[in-house]
Amino acid sequence: MSQDWPMGQEPHAAVLVAQGLIEHPENLDHVLLDDEEGWFVSDGSEFGDDPELDGEQFATVCLHDVVELLPQLRALAKLPAGMGANWDADSASWVLISPLVPSDDEEARAYREARDAAWPHAGSPMDEVNLSLGLMEIATAADAPARSVRYVSREEDGTWMFVGFEVPDPDEQTEVEVDTLELGHVAELYPDVVELLDAEPGEVFFREAPDAEWLQVIDDGE
Structure with a gap:
């Protein structure tokens, strides 16, 4: 090509x-x-x-x-x-x-089973996770800022949250508007979060810049 x-x-x-x-x-x-x-x-x-x-x-x-x-x-x-x-x-x-795949379709079931079998992390690639709205949108403008994940948390119930740099202070109890995608799709869209996908419930990570290392938040956020 x-x-x-x-x-x-x-x-x-x-x-x-x-x-x-x-x-x-x-x-x-x-x-x-x-x-x-x-x-x-x-x-x-x-x-x-x-x-x-x-x-x-x-x-x-x-x-x-x-x-x-x-x-x-x-x-x-x-x-x-x-x-x-x-x-x-x-x-x-x-x-x-992340389109809904009909559960009563034999081919769709086989596809889901294959995705589950190939998923190397906890849970399922089809688990529904929360993302801040900036991570859900792809702008077509030439000068649109790059999308990148700033903050990742896995709640005590296992639910995931991914927040982008469009949110000023996600570690200071900022109210964040979210929508949902499948976890496997998030891993493909934002491959730099893959290293965190074996986090235990309750663990939280952030980074200062899109190219910075991930840091784990301990208790008081320091």
Whole structure:
């Protein structure tokens, strides 16, 4: 692939795109990247039970052409497989999501079991964890600040919290707005937290800068 090509998939990879976006790309609503790294790009339309209707609503287009039509996809070049993102036109940013995999689907169950078996840490990669909102958003502006985790805690009940540098003082009982993703997706998005994923319940870590070493908070926060 060309060094100028930003995506992790081949330029001619097939992408399923809502037909309405071809004429009205401003109606972009969300994208999904399945576990085999196949893109689905939608204006809000979803698959139903009628193959004929689905065929009318969606088209197969090469990824290169989709990126030309929707250049904001470039910001998702490193999106982990199995994730998705909602497009927020007002802020020109993507809001990350971990799509729900149906529990009654045999193939989905096998996929989950394989993920669990490959997960080397405590718990499951599908555990729901909390992230500050800045870690949930991928801005498309060229001058957007890099996203990085500043603070990691594992509560006594085993629940995880990840806070980014957009929060001034997460270690001083600051109220933090959060949303949720799967733990395995967080590990792929922010690989520098992986070394902390075997922390015991009650342990807390922080760092002064994105490239600084992690420090453990002991009792009074020092």
